[in-house]
Amino acid sequence: MTSLVYGLVTGIMFGFLLQKGRVLRYDKQLGALRLMDMTIVKFMVSAILVGMVGIYLLSDLGLAKLSIKPMIFGGVVLGGLIFGIGWGMLGYCPGTSLGALGEGRWDSIWGIVGMLCGAALYAEVFPIMKATVLTWGDFGKITLPQVLGVSHWLLIPLFIIGSVALFRWFEKKGL
Amino acid sequence: MRRKDDGGWNPYLAGTLSGMVSIGSVWIAGKFFGASTTFVRSAGMVEKAVDPERVAQMPYFIKELPIIDWQWMFVVGIFIGSLIASTTSGSFRLQAVPDMWQERFGPVRWKRWLVAFVGGTIGMFGARLADGCPSGHGLSGSMQLAVSGFIALICFFIGGMIVARLLYGGGENQ
Numbered sequence: 431m432t433s434l435v436y437g438l439v440t441g442i443m444f445g446f447l448l449q450k451g452r453v454l455r456y457d458k459q460l461g462a463l464r465l466m467d468m469t470i471v472k473f474m475v476s477a478i479l480v481g482m483v484g485i486y487l488l489s490d491l492g493l494a495k496l497s498i499k500p501m502i503f504g505g506v507v508l509g510g511l512i513f514g515i516g517w518g519m520l521g522y523c524p525g526t527s528l529g530a531l532g533e534g535r536w537d538s539i540w541g542i543v544g545m546l547c548g549a550a551l552y553a554e555v556f557p558i559m560k561a562t563v564l565t566w567g568d569f570g571k572i573t574l575p576q577v578l579g580v581s582h583w584l585l586i587p588l589f590i591i592g593s594v595a596l597f598r599w600f601e602k603k604g605l
Numbered sequence: 606m607r608r609k610d611d612g613g614w615n616p617y618l619a620g621t622l623s624g625m626v627s628i629g630s631v632w633i634a635g636k637f638f639g640a641s642t643t644f645v646r647s648a649g650m651v652e653k654a655v656d657p658e659r660v661a662q663m664p665y666f667i668k669e670l671p672i673i674d675w676q677w678m679f680v681v682g683i684f685i686g687s688l689i690a691s692t693t694s695g696s697f698r699l700q701a702v703p704d705m706w707q708e709r710f711g712p713v714r715w716k717r718w719l720v721a722f723v724g725g726t727i728g729m730f731g732a733r734l735a736d737g738c739p740s741g742h743g744l745s746g747s748m749q750l751a752v753s754g755f756i757a758l759i760c761f762f763i764g765g766m767i768v769a770r771l772l773y774g775g776g777e778n779q
Contacts, residue, residue: 436634437675441682443626444638448683449690451619452612456703463762463769473620474743480624481748485631494631499736499746501753509735510742510757514764516728517739518772519720521703524729524738525640528680532687534699540718544725549641549648551726552733556665559734574750582750597617 445529448473454529456521456537463518468605475593482589486582496573503567505559520544613696627744636675637749639741641732643680645669709773735760 448454453470461467488494517523520541522530527545530538552559575582613619630636649671653660660666691697702717710716732738735757737746743761746754 433634433636433675434673434678436630436636437678438682438685440626440630440634440636440638441679441684442686442689443682444623444679445683445686445688446690447619447623447626447686449687449696450614450694451616451623452614453616453619454687457705460703460705460769460773463765464773465766469616472616473623474739476617476620477624477627477744478747480621481627481744482750484624484628485748486750488628488632494635496749497637497745498749498751499742499753501751501756502736506735506742506753506757507760509731509733510760511764512731513728513735513738513757514731514761514766515768516724516726516731516764517761518765518768519724520728521706521721521724523640523740524644524732525638525680525683525740527725528640528684529687532684533691534697535703536699537701537703537714537717537721540721541725541728544722545641545644545729546648546651547722548726548729549644549733550652552730553645553648553652553663553665556663556668556733560664563734569752572752574752574755577752585750 448529449533454526459521468600479590479593482586498571500571501569502564504563508563637745639676640680641738642669643677644729646671646677
């Protein structure tokens with residue numbers, strides 16, 4: 431029960447910020463995919479940078495456990511590309527579709543219904559996928575610091591520097 | 606009383622605060638952001654209402670049980686949070702066809718709705734195959750420096766950019 435309340439409160443805060451950041455809209459999502467408006471990239475990368483520092487700090491202090499999804503080449507690459515195709519058509523992702531509905535963009539309802547159908551469809555073919563695509567190139571739960579054999583505290587500052595350079599370029603180009 | 610749209614917050618600020626919310630969630634509840642599993646659970650709930658025995662035997666619904674969990678409430682929360690933020694800032698707008706779409710394809714509703722539906726179906730299929738969406742892989746995966754998170758995020762954008770180009774042609778010179 432407590433877990434459900436945490437989920438709801440966390441979701442409300444995230445939804446509030448997504449709306450304030452203006453990243454829920456079709457025009458913003460397609461704007462990024464058309465390389466015209468980088469609002470959603472600015473939002474995402476900022477959240478990722480802050481999260482990186484906080485989560486590795488918590489993990490090093492033993493206050494949180496990482497939860498890494500396995501790198502299965504077939505699933506991640508093929509699934510990622512298929513998701514991208516659908517995302518380009520819908521213009522909302524699973525989380526933002528609910529947020530878009532919250533600010534009145536109700537074309538997202540059709541996307542939500544579609545996504546429920548997509549989930550049901552996947553549930554039907556899951557046994558086939560598990561025996562095929564999901565066995566192609568399974569590298570397990572790997573992280574970048576593990577693969578490169580360096581400390582995460584070397585990579586995180588590099589990510590921050592690279593992202594700030596990217597942000598400055600966005601602002602210079604007016605994206 | 607009608608308020609004028611305040612134009613929103615700086616996306617760097619809203620993103621930074623979201624990163625902090627995500628840290629708080631991991632610290633307090635031990636939960637990372639994600640959204641697409643909720644669609645599996647919900648689809649399972651609908652199917653369960655029709656044929657519970659069948660659902661009980663399906664491997665994917667055994668893996669992702671059709672129940673309400675932390676993430677399910679998180680996704681509902683996103684809706685409520687966005688509703689609160691938009692109605693208190695005058696930016697709530699009932700809109701059936703997005704502006705950019707209308708400019709390119711006209712105001713015909715069913716065309717947009719059909720593409721949204723098909724896009725949603727394809728997108729969720731892909732997200733489940735990849736085992737995550739822009740929340741689970743993109744945000745939570747990347748912030749943990751997971752290889753799967755970065756690769757998924759790159760693939761999401763490649764697929765999306767290809768479709769955007771097919772739908773809208775070559776970017777700026779529109």
